[in-house]
Amino acid sequence: MYLRIEKGSAVPISRQIADQVATLCASGSIKPGDRLPSVRELARELAVNQNTVLRVYERLCGEGLLEMRHGQGTFVTGRMSKARMAAHRTRLVDELRQIVRQATGLGLSPEELHELLGEAMNGEVTAARAAD
Amino acid sequence: MYLRIEKGSAVPISRQIADQVATLCASGSIKPGDRLPSVRELARELAVNQNTVLRVYERLCGEGLLEMRHGQGTFVTGRMSKARMAAHRTRLVDELRQIVRQATGLGLSPEELHELLGEAMNGEVTAARAAD
Amino acid sequence: MYLRIEKGSAVPISRQIADQVATLCASGSIKPGDRLPSVRELARELAVNQNTVLRVYERLCGEGLLEMRHGQGTFVTGRMSKARMAAHRTRLVDELRQIVRQATGLGLSPEELHELLGEAMNGEVTAARAAD
Amino acid sequence: MYLRIEKGSAVPISRQIADQVATLCASGSIKPGDRLPSVRELARELAVNQNTVLRVYERLCGEGLLEMRHGQGTFVTGRMSKARMAAHRTRLVDELRQIVRQATGLGLSPEELHELLGEAMNGEVTAARAAD
DNA sequence: GTGGTCTAGACCACT
DNA sequence: GTGGTCTAGACCACG
Numbered sequence: 001m002y003l004r005i006e007k008g009s010a011v012p013i014s015r016q017i018a019d020q021v022a023t024l025c026a027s028g029s030i031k032p033g034d035r036l037p038s039v040r041e042l043a044r045e046l047a048v049n050q051n052t053v054l055r056v057y058e059r060l061c062g063e064g065l066l067e068m069r070h071g072q073g074t075f076v077t078g079r080m081s082k083a084r085m086a087a088h089r090t091r092l093v094d095e096l097r098q099i100v101r102q103a104t105g106l107g108l109s110p111e112e113l114h115e116l117l118g119e120a121m122n123g124e125v126t127a128a129r130a131a132d
Numbered sequence: 133m134y135l136r137i138e139k140g141s142a143v144p145i146s147r148q149i150a151d152q153v154a155t156l157c158a159s160g161s162i163k164p165g166d167r168l169p170s171v172r173e174l175a176r177e178l179a180v181n182q183n184t185v186l187r188v189y190e191r192l193c194g195e196g197l198l199e200m201r202h203g204q205g206t207f208v209t210g211r212m213s214k215a216r217m218a219a220h221r222t223r224l225v226d227e228l229r230q231i232v233r234q235a236t237g238l239g240l241s242p243e244e245l246h247e248l249l250g251e252a253m254n255g256e257v258t259a260a261r262a263a264d
Numbered sequence: 265m266y267l268r269i270e271k272g273s274a275v276p277i278s279r280q281i282a283d284q285v286a287t288l289c290a291s292g293s294i295k296p297g298d299r300l301p302s303v304r305e306l307a308r309e310l311a312v313n314q315n316t317v318l319r320v321y322e323r324l325c326g327e328g329l330l331e332m333r334h335g336q337g338t339f340v341t342g343r344m345s346k347a348r349m350a351a352h353r354t355r356l357v358d359e360l361r362q363i364v365r366q367a368t369g370l371g372l373s374p375e376e377l378h379e380l381l382g383e384a385m386n387g388e389v390t391a392a393r394a395a396d
Numbered sequence: 397m398y399l400r401i402e403k404g405s406a407v408p409i410s411r412q413i414a415d416q417v418a419t420l421c422a423s424g425s426i427k428p429g430d431r432l433p434s435v436r437e438l439a440r441e442l443a444v445n446q447n448t449v450l451r452v453y454e455r456l457c458g459e460g461l462l463e464m465r466h467g468q469g470t471f472v473t474g475r476m477s478k479a480r481m482a483a484h485r486t487r488l489v490d491e492l493r494q495i496v497r498q499a500t501g502l503g504l505s506p507e508e509l510h511e512l513l514g515e516a517m518n519g520e521v522t523a524a525r526a527a528d
Numbered sequence: 529g530t531g532g533t534c535t536a537g538a539c540c541a542c543t
Numbered sequence: 544g545t546g547g548t549c550t551a552g553a554c555c556a557c558g
């Protein structure tokens with residue numbers, strides 16, 4: 001499972017992790033029954049406190065997406081509901097809008113933004129490949 | 133001065149305000165000597181608590197971007213340093229990357245993303261016109 | 265860390281706290297790397313609102329004197345600059361002058377003032393000892 | 397009437413003015429029946445907003461120390477009560493203590509403080525003479 | 529436990 | 544009208 005968090009971001013770390021795990025579930029990259037990395041494993045990998053990871057897992061359990069089995073690990077149990085996915089998507093669009101607003105304010109031209117977008121997508125692909 | 137904040141966002145309100153004011157300074161939309169809306173005024177306009185706006189202004193004063201004059205108002209004093217602008221820009225790119233990563237995970241195609249980007253920019257243009 | 269604030273004073277509480285912390289940094293009583301009492305702790309100790317202490321710490325962070333580490337505490341990072349110390353000192357002298365002016369106006373003789381000064385310093389010594 | 401205010405002080409301007417006027421009354425430098433400078437006159441002299449002076453005069457009227465006669469000016473009506481003088485004096489001592497505490501923290505020796513005190517008093521005398 | 533954000537509201541000080 | 548201080552309390556995020 002490949003996650004990437006930006007520590008200095010305005011978006012809280014726990015939120016970044018939760019969103020990305022949820023996205024992986026939604027996209028089918030991880031499926032019901034799959035085992036997630038252990039709390040301490042993920043914490044180490046992301047260089048984040050274990051409690052932070054733990055709380056993300058707990059939250060996602062509360063939402064029915066994951067299940068923590070004592071002594072065995074944490075597993076995917078469900079897919080994201082359509083409603084949740086739609087909400088997630090709406091939020092992303094809002095955030096995109098915010099960023100674009102500021103980027104244009106800082107003088108980035110539409111072309112540059114589209115380029116960046118392309119890079120970001122390629123970077124994503126590359127990263128995904130690297131994780132294979 | 134046109135600001136737009138998303139109240140439900142993971143990004144704290146105060147951060148959104150601060151970033152946008154900083155961006156307006158950087159872009160030259162507001163220039164040294166210009167008077168910002170008063171704390172109360174902006175708070176009312178954004179439907180946010182006065183203290184929230186006050187703390188944003190104070191923080192930006194601490195960074196040398198604004199100056200608060202007792203009984204007179206809050207004024208722009210400096211432009212953003214190049215270093216700060218670069219940092220700001222880097223952060224935006226990082227966040228863009230994050231969003232793109234999640235958006236592609238949620239099944240948005242590159243075409244859809246470029247479309248969204250276009251919309252976001254048009255929205256921006258419209259908003260700017262509305263502020264005229 | 266020993267602080268003493270006068271609640272009824274014309275000098276705002278937050279200013280008193282900030283000045284005293286800055287002085288402790290300047291005098292070397294607290295050194296870079298040292299951990300300050302937590303916001304809540306100091307607030308309780310001084311019988312002051314947490315937000316008041318928080319804002320003081322934030323301000324001093326903005327000046328580069330302190331650093332707040334999420335979940336860990338607040339730490340001293342720098343010494344006061346010479347310029348800041350000089351300014352601080354000048355201000356103290358000015359305020360001393362103001363007080364003396366009024367004291368003499370109220371009929372305190374020079375001798376009485378020198379006595380008071382002695383007492384104040386002894387009180388200080390005692391307090392310092394009490395803090396050991 | 398000679399007043400001296402420090403604009404950068406932590407003590408509010410209005411408080412400085414009020415205290416000094418009160419002190420002048422207490423010391424007998426200005427006596428019942430004496431006319432104070434007009435609001436605008438004093439405001440100009442101190443380079444302060446007229447409203448600030450006005451509110452000081454009003455406050456001192458409320459305390460029975462002054463009386464504002466429409467179209468004629470502001471006059472001293474009473475002396476300060478003993479209780480008020482005692483309170484004033486206590487406060488001064490407290491503030492002295494605060495300043496001494498910080499001054500010693502900044503490395504001023506007792507000798508230096510006594511010297512400063514001497515200077516402050518001489519400065520005061522000189523100033524008073526200059527005002528003659 | 530730590531810091532951080534936000535609200536609501538009172539009261540003060542300066543123009 | 545403006546900014547500035549302080550309080551009380553809720554809730555979030557990080558270690």
